[in-house]
Amino acid sequence: MAAKRESQAALAARAAEIGRRLAAEYPDAKCRLNHSSPFELLLATILAAQCTDDKVNEVTAAFFTRANTPQAIARMRRSTLEAAFRPTGFFRNKARSVHEMSKTLVKKFGGQVPDDMDDLVSLPGVARKTANVVRATCFGLPAIITDTHVIRLSGRMGLTRNTAPERIERDLMRLLPQESWSTFSHAMLFHGRAVCGAKRPACEACVVADLCPSACAFPHFAKQRSSLL
Ligand code: SF4
Structure with a gap:
């Protein structure tokens, strides 16, 4: 052809x-990252960069019992996040993204994950792919x-x-x-x-x-x- x-x-x-x-x-076929809210999926998708879904699910299963809201994570120390995310690789960058993303959600979006693409990609660490995962999975919006x-x-x-x-x-x-x-x-x-x-x-x-x-x-x-x- x-x-x-x-x-x-x-x-x-x-x-x-x-x-x-x-x-x-x-x-x-559907998203295999375990989550119970758009915020949990946003965080899990950030951790999934260069990491398997199974490993991310293992890490988030433990982490979400300690903190699973932007407010709680915004208050955490960066070093605590780094230690929690270490098994997923690139943990310093991921901890920074999750921390800054959480703070921005609290500051600009009232702690709610937006469904608008421009709003989502304005969050630190969130590119179009991550935004589309959340839009498709949590909001039922069409997304490639x-x-x-x-x-x-x-x-x-x-x-x-x-x-x-x-x-x-x-x-x-x-x-x-x-x-x-x-x-x-x-x-x-x-x-x-x-x-x-x-x-x-x-x-x-x-x-x-x-x-x-x-x-x-x-x-x-x-x-x-x-x-x-
Ligand atoms: S989609 Fe992939 S596996 Fe299927 S024929 Fe093409 S290259 Fe081969």
């Missing part, structure tokens, strides 16, 4: 079909979540030629119907974890292989082919 010759309409139709198949393949899996898979599938998350988000928003954005994001994320891994995508087991211009175009498939000759 030559992606460069594909019309915008054909690309949109292919993207929609990919979305339909992946949604059917992963009907339970450009996490590492969505970025990798969108490129392999030829749904974007861009590499910058914000441009990929824009490309996918143009291609897909708004009501499918959140489901598409979560299904892509699950597919990236289960089948289309970074190093050895399992194209032979992929439900969208016939729609993907990168299917079996990886070194491990070349080795398999040559061993059959």
Whole structure:
């Protein structure tokens, strides 16, 4: 399939079909970060940078029993936050982001997590990806979540030629119907974890292989082919 010759309409139709198949393949795909409020999810999403969801859930399970509101965290010492977040990596930066984000929520938003994109990204440590996770999961708003899996898979599938998350988000928003954005994001994320891994995508087991211009175009498939000759 030559992606460069594909019309915008054909690309949109292919993207929609990919979305339909992946949604059917992963009907339970959703955010795996445990939380009981938008604030808890915002904090967990900040901790999830360069860290597994399981590790974040382990850390937040203990931490949220001590503090789970912006008011409580704004009053904490930075060193306490650093110690709590240490297992998630990059703990000094994450502690600073969570601390400043909490203080800003108290000062500017009455301690409430806003659902507006501009308000969310005005919070320290909150980029569009984090904001979109919260908007989709807690507020039921349409959102494309450009996490590492969505970025990798969108490129392999030829749904974007861009590499910058914000441009990929824009490309996918143009291609897909708004009501499918959140489901598409979560299904892509699950597919990236289960089948289309970074190093050895399992194209032979992929439900969208016939729609993907990168299917079996990886070194491990070349080795398999040559061993059959
Ligand atoms: S065919 Fe291969 S590269 Fe394409 S989405 Fe499926 S696993 Fe990923």
